[in-house]
Amino acid sequence: xxxxxxxxxxxxxxxxxxxxxxxxxxxxxxxxxxxxxxxxxxxxxxxxxxxxxxxxxxxxxxxxxxxxxxxxxxxxxxxxxxxxxxxxxxxxxxxxxxxxxxxxxxxxxxxxxxxxxxxxxxxxxxxxxxxxxxxxxxxxxxxx
Amino acid sequence: xxxxxxxxxxxxxxxxxxxxxxxxxxxxxxxxxxxxxxxxxxxxxxxxxxxxxxxxxxxxxxxxxxxxxxxxxxxxxxxxxxxxxxxxxxxxxxxxxxxxxxxxxxxxxxxxxxxxxxxxxxxxxxxxxxxxxxxxxxxxxxxx
DNA sequence: CAAATCTCAGCTACACTGACATGA
DNA sequence: CTCATGTCAGTGAAGCTGAGATTT
Numbered sequence: 001x002x003x004x005x006x007x008x009x010x011x012x013x014x015x016x017x018x019x020x021x022x023x024x025x026x027x028x029x030x031x032x033x034x035x036x037x038x039x040x041x042x043x044x045x046x047x048x049x050x051x052x053x054x055x056x057x058x059x060x061x062x063x064x065x066x067x068x069x070x071x072x073x074x075x076x077x078x079x080x081x082x083x084x085x086x087x088x089x090x091x092x093x094x095x096x097x098x099x100x101x102x103x104x105x106x107x108x109x110x111x112x113x114x115x116x117x118x119x120x121x122x123x124x125x126x127x128x129x130x131x132x133x134x135x136x137x138x139x140x141x142x143x144x
Numbered sequence: 145x146x147x148x149x150x151x152x153x154x155x156x157x158x159x160x161x162x163x164x165x166x167x168x169x170x171x172x173x174x175x176x177x178x179x180x181x182x183x184x185x186x187x188x189x190x191x192x193x194x195x196x197x198x199x200x201x202x203x204x205x206x207x208x209x210x211x212x213x214x215x216x217x218x219x220x221x222x223x224x225x226x227x228x229x230x231x232x233x234x235x236x237x238x239x240x241x242x243x244x245x246x247x248x249x250x251x252x253x254x255x256x257x258x259x260x261x262x263x264x265x266x267x268x269x270x271x272x273x274x275x276x277x278x279x280x281x282x283x284x285x286x287x288x
Numbered sequence: 289c290a291a292a293t294c295t296c297a298g299c300t301a302c303a304c305t306g307a308c309a310t311g312a
Numbered sequence: 313c314t315c316a317t318g319t320c321a322g323t324g325a326a327g328c329t330g331a332g333a334t335t336t
Contacts, residue, residue, distance in 0.1 A: 107150030
């Protein structure tokens, strides 16, 4: 009954999602989705919209519209590619980087507290999670 | 850079969400959200809509509309409470239970494979996850 | 002409808040 | 009257597909 890991993880994910969104919204003024979006962008450096879509696992139109919103708030910046008139290069702004840094700090500190309460070793859990994520990516690729 | 657990978990959650939804949609014909909804309902037994909303962490209207949809597909059933004319009792149907069982089996089997690939002990990870979920609930309650 | 990249239009799932009806 | 429960109306954030436009 309770011993389904898929269900358990599902519920945990749901609650983390909610909690993270709440935290980010009130303290940094951004949604969790957008925060992850910016984090991936920062991690990728300057890339084209399509590359960003692939990195995020989103469709091209989804990225396109999201970027318009993020640009409105000065979190990102797009410029035409000098060597390819169709491509647009996306870069995170200083304000965007700041949001990423702030958000990460915020979430991490709350997460650390959570780990202490749960009596779980953060380093250990992080490693397991990293392996899982890697495995999932590998699995999805193989299945396609 | 990569060493943020919050970010790592976020990405993992996102990918699991996608993968689970894909699996359930094609094999069982239901969204991941609805699957979780039904799972909680089955776990709760027969409850009022409001109780269900609390258990799920949703607003009352959200539950109300979701139930209408689920009833259309014969996954759930509602009846007026005999001792309280305003309350409506919600029960999962045989078809709903079947979907929950099928979905759980499907997700669990895929998860087990994932654990093997990632070389993570499922039992161990389950325990850590359970503790985390418990801690998160406790933490949220305290903060309110 | 074909392929890649981006945008536009329209749609869907699903959540929320605020206002309202109704029963205890 | 007031509280609790459920529904209605309207809205928002965020994703998708399919159909163009534009550039290589």
